[in-house]
Amino acid sequence: MSLLNKTLEKIEPLNEQMMTVSKERVDFLLKPVGSLGVLEEIAVQISGITGEMYPEIRKKAVLVFAGDHGVFEEGVSAAPQEVTGLMANMTIAGKSGVGALSKQAGADVFVCDVGMLGEVDPKSGILMKKIRKGTANMRKGPAMSYEEAILALETGIDVAERAIRNGYNMLGTGEVGICNTTPSAAIFAVLGDVDPGELTGAGANLSEEKMVNKAQVIRDAIALNKPDKKDAIDVLAKVGGLEIGAMAGVMLAGAAHKIPVVIDGFISTASAAIAIALNPDVKGYLICSHASAEKGAAFGSEFIGAKPFLNMGMRLGEGSGAAIAFNIIECALSMNREMATYGDVGLGVV
Structure with missing residues (x-):
């Protein structure tokens, strides 16, 4: 049996009995019921x-996956493609946005090359799991083969399981990949039956004129490749990205090992849509960190049934929102563990 199938088979629904008991305790903490809002829900x-x-x-990590995209040649990005490799190296050095924010949160950052065009310096510390040098141009054909899409998912599973074996019991997902908002919008356009124009945003500060082109590129790619919305792997293969698949694999592994996975913004949410399509029980293991300012993000969160609890106008990606959210999540657990209950002070619930 393949790693993907074994992982999918291990995923179970959340422990409803424990949630009921936990909810009873949270409601009995020394505060008005519901007064700590999202913290209560997270706990x-x-x-x-x-x-x-x-x-x-015990240990927190953001797993950042790097990949390039052949659709870049269609003029869908304002940034040069070389920025993918640059940011991968800045992230592993702790000098990118997610690097700085993870340091503050006491989280480690791991970077994995699943599909960058450039070669990785073996001494850099970047994990070398390259599946291919960038996806193909999805406006001219499938972004990758079906087998490569499965390998992307399994690479994410493998990296996550390595982290779990090393004691990390909360994971965040992140990515670097110039123009990866394009395949993310394409994934939601297919799965959600929505016109790409409603999902296509500025990405790395794309002009209005180029956003119109970007939406048309996605329409053309969908019309040409005809991804099957009932087969999430087919969607990933035809209009997705290698780093998007790998992040979905992390989410599958987290669910299989009963580890919470904190998702970032628009691109991570596209990965979540793939993971949930493969096994709906994955949804319960995901914590959606923030409401990204990227145009399609609100649709994406609603599509997967997520409720982001931070709204900070962010759209950086990289896992930056997940790193910030780690602090909030640990506050929720501290609340439950440290607060007294009404019973402790001899009172009834208020």
Whole structure:
């Protein structure tokens, strides 16, 4: 049995019994019921994920996947393609946005090359898992083969399982890949039956004129490749990206091992859509960090049924929102673990 199939078979629904018990305790904490809002929801969800009343986060990591895109040649990005490799190296050095924010959160960052055009310096610390040198131009044919899409998913599973074996029990997903908002919009256009124009945003500061072109490129790619919306792997292969597939693999692995996975913005949400399509129970293991300012992000979050709890006008990607959210999640667990209950002080619930 393949790694992908074994992982999918291991995924179970959240522990509803533990969530019920956890909710009862959270409601009985020394505060008005519901007064700590999202913190209460997070505490109950993580109890359901882990099966523990007082889960503790021992080690946190953001897993960042890097890949390039053949559709770049269609003029869908304002930034040069070389920026992918540059940002991968800046991230591993701790000098990118996610690097700085993860340091503050006490989280480690791992970078994995699944599909960059350039070669990686073996001494850089970047994990070398290159599947191919960039996807093909999806306006001219499938972005990758079906087998490569599966390999992208399995690479994400493998990297996540390596982290889990090393004691990381909360993971965030991140990416670097110039023009990867294009395949992300394409994925949602297919899965959500929506015109790409409603999803296509500025990415790395694309002009209005080029956004119109970007939407048309996606329409053309979908019309040519005819991805099957009932087969998430086919969608990933025809209009997706290698780093998008790898992040979806991390989400599958997290669910299979009962580890919470914090997703970032628009591109991570596209990965989540693929993962949930492969096994709907994955949804319960995902924590959606922030409402990205990217145009299609609100649609994407609604499509997967996620409720981002931060709204900060961010659209950087890289896993930056996940790194910030780690702090909020640990506050939720501290609330549950450290607060007294009404019973502790001899009172009833208020």
